[in-house]
Amino acid sequence: MTTRTGLSSQLAVNVLNAHSPLATPSVDGSLYTDVVDLAGRSPAWLDDGVAAWSTYGLLVFAAFMVAGWLRARHVGSAAAVKALAVPVIAVLAYGVDTLLKLLFREARPCQSLHSRTLEACPAPGDWSFPSNHTAIAFAAAVALLFVSRRLGVVAAVAACAMAASRVWVGVHYPHDVAAGALVGAAVALLAMQVLRRSPDALARRITATRLRPLLVAS
Numbered sequence: 001m002t003t004r005t006g007l008s009s010q011l012a013v014n015v016l017n018a019h020s021p022l023a024t025p026s027v028d029g030s031l032y033t034d035v036v037d038l039a040g041r042s043p044a045w046l047d048d049g050v051a052a053w054s055t056y057g058l059l060v061f062a063a064f065m066v067a068g069w070l071r072a073r074h075v076g077s078a079a080a081v082k083a084l085a086v087p088v089i090a091v092l093a094y095g096v097d098t099l100l101k102l103l104f105r106e107a108r109p110c111q112s113l114h115s116r117t118l119e120a121c122p123a124p125g126d127w128s129f130p131s132n133h134t135a136i137a138f139a140a141a142v143a144l145l146f147v148s149r150r151l152g153v154v155a156a157v158a159a160c161a162m163a164a165s166r167v168w169v170g171v172h173y174p175h176d177v178a179a180g181a182l183v184g185a186a187v188a189l190l191a192m193q194v195l196r197r198s199p200d201a202l203a204r205r206i207t208a209t210r211l212r213p214l215l216v217a218s
Contacts, residue, residue, distance in 0.1 A: 028174045029113060036115045036170045047168075051118050054165035057158070058133060061090070061140045064155045068147040079147065085195055086143040093139030093187040094132055097180060101127040109173050117170025131172045134180030135187075137162040142188035146196070159184075 039047055065086045072083035106129035110121035137159035145152030163177035172180075 029109065032109050032167060032173050033113060033115065035167050035174075036117060039118055039168050039170070040116060047118050050165045050168045053161060054119065054133070054169045054171075057162050057165065058136060060158060061137055061155065062087075064144060064151060064158075065090075065140060068144050068151050071151070072147055082143075082192070082195060083147045085191065086140060086147065089143045089188050089191045090136050090140045090184075092191060093135045093184045096187055097130050097132050097135035097183050100130055100179075100183065101132070104129045106173075106176070108171060110170050115170055119169035119171050122171060128172055129176045129179060130183050131163065131166050131177045131180035133166055134159070134163040134172075134177040135184035138181045138184030139188045140184075142185045143192055146192045 039050070065083070068086060069080065069083040072079040105127050107124070108122050108126065108128045109115065110117045111124060138156075141152060141155035141159040143152075144155045159181070163181055166172040166177050167174055
């Protein structure tokens with residue numbers, strides 16, 4: 001038998017969910033449904049390509065980071081320090097984004113709306129807001145702009161494609177990826193602004209150690 005306390009607790013949860021825009025699909029659920037329906041009507045080759053990018057696209061950002069580092073080593077040790085900071089910033093953005101997920105605890109749209117999606121719906125407890133993939137991609141892209149403007153622009157386009165793909169395959173609302181982009185970009189900007197204050201001093205310290213090859217091309 002359900003106790004009065006239990007009923008009160010459940011009622012409180014329902015009221016909270018009803019008034020929290022992140023707990024309901026009312027924010028942009030219809031837009032999410034439109035995108036998922038479009039994906040369901042699209043050619044298989046397109047869906048397969050988007051799904052592959054959604055799953056494995058972050059590996060391309062790892063390649064961008066390596067390319068930026070290799071280029072920076074020929075520019076100078078301070079530039080190489082910035083390049084080496086990019087993966088650290090991406091990990092930091094992932095950490096911040098994960099903390100926000102635990103704070104907001106938004107259910108995945110494929111769970112709330114019961115939509116047929118290209119990608120398997122994550123298990124309950126794998127929260128949706130903000131998007132980790134998008135946060136990592138945008139953190140890497142913005143940080144790379146401080147290393148190489150051209151490479152950063154290419155990475156930024158790829159980050160936008162990553163954000164769109166996460167909605168297309170059905171695992172995120174549009175507001176999830178928008179928030180993930182903001183988180184990633186903000187973390188990267190703040191981190192790079194801090195790093196820009198003393199990159200030369202940090203480079204001198206590193207080049208005086210066995211880590212010198214990381215900063216200076218032989």
